[in-house]
Amino acid sequence: MKPDYASIYRKELLENIVPFWMKNSLDKKHGGYYHHFDRDGSVFCTDKMMWLQHREVWMFSRLYNLLEKRGEWLDAARLGAEFLRDHGRDENGDWYFLLSETGEPLTVPYNIFSDTFAVIAYLEYGKATGEGWAFDIAKASFKRVQERAGNPKGKWEKRLPAARKAVEHSFPMIMFSVTRELAKAFGKEYGASSDSYLKTIFDKLVDWKTGLLYEYAMPDGSRPQGPAGRLINPGHAIESAWFILEYAREIGNEELIKKSVKILNAAFEIGWDKKYKGLLYFIDTEGKPPMQLEWDMKLWWPHTEALYAFLLAYDTLGDKELGKRHKMIHDYCWKHFRDPKYGEWFGYLNREGKPSLMLKGGRFKCFFHTPRALLNSILLLEKK
Amino acid sequence: MKPDYASIYRKELLENIVPFWMKNSLDKKHGGYYHHFDRDGSVFCTDKMMWLQHREVWMFSRLYNLLEKRGEWLDAARLGAEFLRDHGRDENGDWYFLLSETGEPLTVPYNIFSDTFAVIAYLEYGKATGEGWAFDIAKASFKRVQERAGNPKGKWEKRLPAARKAVEHSFPMIMFSVTRELAKAFGKEYGASSDSYLKTIFDKLVDWKTGLLYEYAMPDGSRPQGPAGRLINPGHAIESAWFILEYAREIGNEELIKKSVKILNAAFEIGWDKKYKGLLYFIDTEGKPPMQLEWDMKLWWPHTEALYAFLLAYDTLGDKELGKRHKMIHDYCWKHFRDPKYGEWFGYLNREGKPSLMLKGGRFKCFFHTPRALLNSILLLEKK
Numbered sequence: 001m002k003p004d005y006a007s008i009y010r011k012e013l014l015e016n017i018v019p020f021w022m023k024n025s026l027d028k029k030h031g032g033y034y035h036h037f038d039r040d041g042s043v044f045c046t047d048k049m050m051w052l053q054h055r056e057v058w059m060f061s062r063l064y065n066l067l068e069k070r071g072e073w074l075d076a077a078r079l080g081a082e083f084l085r086d087h088g089r090d091e092n093g094d095w096y097f098l099l100s101e102t103g104e105p106l107t108v109p110y111n112i113f114s115d116t117f118a119v120i121a122y123l124e125y126g127k128a129t130g131e132g133w134a135f136d137i138a139k140a141s142f143k144r145v146q147e148r149a150g151n152p153k154g155k156w157e158k159r160l161p162a163a164r165k166a167v168e169h170s171f172p173m174i175m176f177s178v179t180r181e182l183a184k185a186f187g188k189e190y191g192a193s194s195d196s197y198l199k200t201i202f203d204k205l206v207d208w209k210t211g212l213l214y215e216y217a218m219p220d221g222s223r224p225q226g227p228a229g230r231l232i233n234p235g236h237a238i239e240s241a242w243f244i245l246e247y248a249r250e251i252g253n254e255e256l257i258k259k260s261v262k263i264l265n266a267a268f269e270i271g272w273d274k275k276y277k278g279l280l281y282f283i284d285t286e287g288k289p290p291m292q293l294e295w296d297m298k299l300w301w302p303h304t305e306a307l308y309a310f311l312l313a314y315d316t317l318g319d320k321e322l323g324k325r326h327k328m329i330h331d332y333c334w335k336h337f338r339d340p341k342y343g344e345w346f347g348y349l350n351r352e353g354k355p356s357l358m359l360k361g362g363r364f365k366c367f368f369h370t371p372r373a374l375l376n377s378i379l380l381l382e383k384k
Numbered sequence: 385m386k387p388d389y390a391s392i393y394r395k396e397l398l399e400n401i402v403p404f405w406m407k408n409s410l411d412k413k414h415g416g417y418y419h420h421f422d423r424d425g426s427v428f429c430t431d432k433m434m435w436l437q438h439r440e441v442w443m444f445s446r447l448y449n450l451l452e453k454r455g456e457w458l459d460a461a462r463l464g465a466e467f468l469r470d471h472g473r474d475e476n477g478d479w480y481f482l483l484s485e486t487g488e489p490l491t492v493p494y495n496i497f498s499d500t501f502a503v504i505a506y507l508e509y510g511k512a513t514g515e516g517w518a519f520d521i522a523k524a525s526f527k528r529v530q531e532r533a534g535n536p537k538g539k540w541e542k543r544l545p546a547a548r549k550a551v552e553h554s555f556p557m558i559m560f561s562v563t564r565e566l567a568k569a570f571g572k573e574y575g576a577s578s579d580s581y582l583k584t585i586f587d588k589l590v591d592w593k594t595g596l597l598y599e600y601a602m603p604d605g606s607r608p609q610g611p612a613g614r615l616i617n618p619g620h621a622i623e624s625a626w627f628i629l630e631y632a633r634e635i636g637n638e639e640l641i642k643k644s645v646k647i648l649n650a651a652f653e654i655g656w657d658k659k660y661k662g663l664l665y666f667i668d669t670e671g672k673p674p675m676q677l678e679w680d681m682k683l684w685w686p687h688t689e690a691l692y693a694f695l696l697a698y699d700t701l702g703d704k705e706l707g708k709r710h711k712m713i714h715d716y717c718w719k720h721f722r723d724p725k726y727g728e729w730f731g732y733l734n735r736e737g738k739p740s741l742m743l744k745g746g747r748f749k750c751f752f753h754t755p756r757a758l759l760n761s762i763l764l765l766e767k768k
Binding site for chain 2: 036038044045046047096097098100104105106107108110155156158159160162163225226227288289290291293294295296297348350351356357358359362363
C-alpha cells in the first residue's frame, strides 16, 4: 500500500519542524532569530546571518499565507521583519551579510543573495499583513538588485576581469524565481526579465545531450578551464528543475515540462550514491577531484529539494520511475536525516549516512529547505 | 629495533616526494608551477595560486641550500622566482592571490599571507643564488606586510569593526617565523618584532591551564562568542609549537622549551582521534558542532607538522611519551597518506583514514608541508 505522504508530511511539518523553530529560534528580547542550534536545540552561536533571517521571515509568512492563518506564525514573521527593517540595511538600502545578536552589523553587504532573499521575505510578509512598508522594502530591494546585478559584489569583488568571464548558475536561478513571484504580486513588468534568466540557464548552463545543469559556463556555452567547468551540484540543479517545472505547469508548456524533468533526472542520476544511497554534494563530471572537501557528504537540503521535485514531476507525468525516485529520497530522509530523539533533522551526514555534525541549525541550515519542501508537498498532495 | 628514521625520511624525500614534483609541477613553457594533480600526477587545473607558488620556490631553494647543491633544484626554484617576479605583483608591489597559467592576474592581492610567503621564498632563493634582486623583493615585500598589517585585507575587508576585535593566531604565528628568518639574514632590526608576536600568542591565544592554543581570542584574552571562541586547529597549534621550540633551542631557554612542548602535547591530546587514529582537523573545545564541514577529516599537513614536531620535542627532552607520539604519527602517515601505487601522499582522508579526495596537489596541497617536515627531520637526525 502506498504511504499516505500528505499525512506524513503534514505531521512532520506541524509536529516536528515548526515546533522546533517556534520553541528555539525566536529572539523575543532583541528581535530576529537564533539559528545556530546544537542537537537538542540549544544555541551555540548568537550571530544572525541575513540569508537565514530573511528565509525565516519568508517561511513563517508563507505558512500563514498558504497553510493556516495562525497568529503565532504571523507574530514570528513580524519578529524578524521588523528587526531586519530596523537593523539590516546600510545607507544605500543594501542588506548586510551578518548581524550580531543585538542587530549590530558585522559583515558588509557584499552578497547580493541577501537582497534577493529580502525581496521574497518582505513580499510574502506584506501579503500576510497587508502592510505597505513591507511591499516598499521588497520593491526597493529588488531595484537595488537590478542596479547591482552587473557587479554584485561591488568594491568587495576580488576576482579580476579575466576571472569573471564565467556565467554562474546561482544568480539566474534565484532571479528566475524572484521575478516570477514579483510579477504575480505587482504585475508583469516585474517579471519581464524572467524568461531571460531561464534562457541563460538553458542556453549556457545546460548540456542538452545529457541534461546536466552545470554550475558554471563560459558566455559561449563552453566549459571553463579546471574544476569549475566540470562542477555539478546535484541539489542545486534539482532545485532549479522544480522552479522551472512549476512554471511549465502554470503556463501549460509540455516542452518545458520535459526539459525540466530531463534536468531533474540527470542531476539525480549523476548525484545518487549507488554504494551508500543518498545524494552526493558535488560531482566532477570527469571524475577528477572536486575542490570541495565536503563533496561526498550527504546534506539535508539537496534531499529536501529532491523530495518535492520528484513528487511534483511524478504528479505531472505519472511516470513510475519518478515515483520510485521520490520514494528513494523519502526513505533516505526518514531513515537518516530525521532525529527521533531531539526532533528536527540532521543537516550533515558523512558518505555512509551517519551524522557528521550534530547541529540542527548553522550558517546555512535554517527554517527554510525542509519546511518549504514539506509545505510544497502538502499543498500539491492535498489539492486533489 | 628502532626504525632508521633518517634513512626512511631521506628515501621518502628524494625518491618519492621530490621526483613527483620535479616531474609534474614545472611549467617550463610559461614559468611557475602546476600544483593541481590527480592521483597519477596529471594536471586537472592550470591556475597558479600565489601561496603555493611561493612555497615551491622556497622549498626548492631550501633543499638546495640545506641538503644538496643540485643544479636541477636551483633551476626549479628559478622557474618560479622569475615567473612570479615578472607577473606576481600589482603596482604597489602587493602579491596577487591567483594567476592564470600564463601569469595573468585572476584574483586581487587581498591576502597578506601571499606576501609573507613571498618574503621567505625570495630570501631563500637569494641565499641560493646570491642574486641581489631576490633579496630586494624579500625586503620590499616585508615592508609592505608591515605597512598593511593594521588592515591586511585593505578595501576588500568585509568584516565591520564590531566583527574585527578578535586576535587571530595565523598572523603572529607566520610573522614570528618570518621575522626570525629575516633577522638571521639581514640583522637584528628585522627581528625586532619577533618577540612581540610570540607574546601575542602566549598572552592572548594560549590557555596556560590546559596548554591549548586557540585560533581566536579577544584582546583581553577572553574567549570570543560562538564557535570562533572555542576553535582549535590541532595542526596549526602543532606547527606553531615547533616554530617556538626551534627558537627556544637556539637561545637555550628551558622555560620556553617547556611551554612549547606543553602546547604541542595539548594540541595532540585534543586532536588525536581515539577511535580511528590520526589527527582531527578542527575541534570545538566544548564539544559543540564545529562550523567546518571537514572537521573530522584527516589532512596530510597536520600530520607532517606533527611528525617533525614530536621528533624535535623528543630530541630536545628525551621523554619517551614524545617518542611514542612521533611513532604514532609516523605509522599513521606511512599507512594512510603514502600512495605506494602512484607516489606522493594523499592529502585528504575521511575520518576512517581512507582517501576521500584522490588529489596529490590542489588549492592548498603543494610542495611544502611534506618535504619541509622530511627535510627538517633529516637535518635533525643526521646532524648527530
